[in-house]
């Protein structure tokens with residue numbers, strides 16, 4: 266009985282493992298490039314909204330940094346896909362990211378002053394956490410082209426810096 | 440004013456011109472993939488630190504309440520050290536980048 270039940274548990278484990286492997290879509294390089302590029306563009310748009318609404322020095326400096334860094338990384342990404350003759354491919358993850366960012370922008374558009382600053386910076390902390398997590402657990406491991414992988418790794422280091430920077434700005438706003 | 444005073448000033452100026460170039464060094468710190476290298480260094484007052492940024496993004500070498508050197512992408516700005524002490528600096532844009540300089544008197 267004991268033997269049977271442990272066998273059953275083992276069978277369940279194997280099954281769910283297989284289900285996970287099939288269920289979790291393995292993104293291709295064109296999709297990974299599209300997701301990473303989209304994530305950067307969305308953060309640039311968020312920063313532009315902050316620059317049009319915020320008067321806080323630290324918030325503006327942070328937003329300017331986001332525009333500068335994500336522009337630089339995305340330019341590198343475009344150069345790379347051109348060189349590799351890879352066409353970035355739209356996908357569910359990119360669409361979900363864009364949808365969430367559009368909703369957030371609409372929400373932030375209704376705020377002003379300190380309320381806006383707090384909400385923008387809190388979202389930047391959360392956004393960079395999400396993107397960094399996706400880079401670490403999915404995008405980097407699944408990237409097959411070594412140059413794409415390396416650019417994503419550089420991006421991860423830069424975005425980890427952004428996450429810490431956002432945390433510092435958030436703490437200073439309190 | 441006495442001529443002797445001019446002489447003294449002249450000697451001080453000459454002493455400065457001779458002694459500073461003789462001991463002052465230029466120390467290079469490279470920045471590659473968001474890492475200051477060497478991350479820790481020893482220097483003397485009068486030495487020059489040159490940061491060589493090989494990254495595609497801008498960084499800074501910033502001390503709270505102290506210097507703030509903007510380091511654009513692919514640039515190499517310098518700073519002459521003027522004060523002794525242990526200096527912890529970081530990048531304002533990416534606070535995960537940290538460096539330390541132990542600066543001794545000339």
Ligand SMILES: [Cu+2]
Nearest residue numbers: 498530532533
């Ligand atoms: Cu930096």
